[in-house]
Amino acid sequence: MKALLFIETDGEKALGGSIELINAAKALDAEGTALVVGNKAIADTIAAFGIPVIFTDTATDCDTLTELLSETVKEENPDIVLLANTTLAKDVAPRIAGRMNLGCVSDVIGMSKADDKVIYTRPAYGGTILEHIEVEGTAVVTVRNGSFPKPEATSNADVTEKKIEIPADAIKAKIINTVKEISESVNLEEAEVIVSGGRGMGSAENFKLVEELARVLGGVVGATRPAIEDGWISRAHQVGQSGKIVAPKLYIACGISGATQHTSGMTGSNYIVAINKDEEAPIFEVANVAIVGNVNEILPIMIEEMKKAKAE
Template identity: 85%
Template structure:
């Protein structure tokens, strides 16, 4: 089985979710080739992870990347095309699938082989169920961040530079200016520990306990929609279907009931601790550890104990 992996960069380095695609390909025993565009340093870094890299200098935006990937799919004829489930790749993936008449599966959280066919697992109905999908022929697949482990360094597999002519009519939109919003920088997608607060925290003052626990644990603060709408914390911290999709090693849900809109964004967490005074809260159905009680009384105790543990 041959797999083509699109490794997305942020202009400086390869995105962590894209690097996980290398582990995804290995899990399927697939012979992987990575495609990196516009950043030679990132291409060299990826090659050091033991996967051969095709480097294209010219492609930088959605239209040009779509053209380059479509042409590369023609040349390489892979059985599987993998992309991270980013905003850019969610635009690119269906375009490639449509142009090459391929199947397309989005937001995949797991992949397995059965009778030489690949089974793709993805959440559906706001994450309330998991569905398994088979695709006849080559599939273009976007993979949710955190679904696979980061790859380890291996022998350098080398970088091959290629030139692909991009037709003028391939560019449908031209970026004339970019205005960057001045906002808080929050890296929820790659955080290993996230402490999130919901409506149950009660007030902005109480929400400070969420921030303090996150600080003690060396984690990142997350939130559901109500605390953001009430102004307790900025929108950059929102976890959920309309926020960030996360998959940390530890997710602590404080005063969060567990609405599907939120849980669909954090179901990939390795270990979930939920604190809620309502013993019937839906969040407890997916939690590994459930704590029933007043979150404003429990969090100070947790903070105190964590501080003691770190002092030892």
């Protein structure tokens, strides 16, 4: 089985979710080749993970990448095309699949082989169920960040530089200016520990307990939509369908009921601790540890115990 991996970058480094695609390919015992666009140094970094790299120096807009990936798929003829489930990939993946008459599966969180066929697992209906999908022929697949571990550097593989001409008429839209919103920089997607607070925290003052626990644990603060709409913290911290999809090693949910709009964004976490006074709260259905009680009484105890543990 051959796999083509598109390594998405921010211009300076490869995105974490893209690097995880290397282990996603290994999980299928696939022979992987990575495509890196725009930055040769990033291509060398990816090759250090032991995977051959095709590098091309060109633009990274949606139209150009669609054309570039389509041509690379024709040349490489892979059995599977893997992309991280980013905003850009959500645009590019279905366009490639439609143009080349390929199957397309989005937001995959697991892949397995059965009788030489690949089964793709993805959440559906707001994360309330998991569906298993089989695709005839080549599939274009976007993989949710955190679904596979990041690889370790091994031996350097080859980097092949290619010049791929993009026809002028293939570019339908051009970016003439970009305005970035000046906002708080919060890297929820790559955080290993996230402490999130919901409406159950009760007030902005109480929400500071969430921030304190995150600080003690060296983690990042997350929040549900109600907590953000009440002005307790900025929207940059939102986890869920309308926020960030996260998959940390540890996720602590404080005063969060467990509505699917939120849980669909954090069920990929390795270990989930939930604190809620309602023993019937839906959040407990996805939690590894359920703590029933007043979150504003429990958090100060947790904070003190964590401080003691770190001091030892």
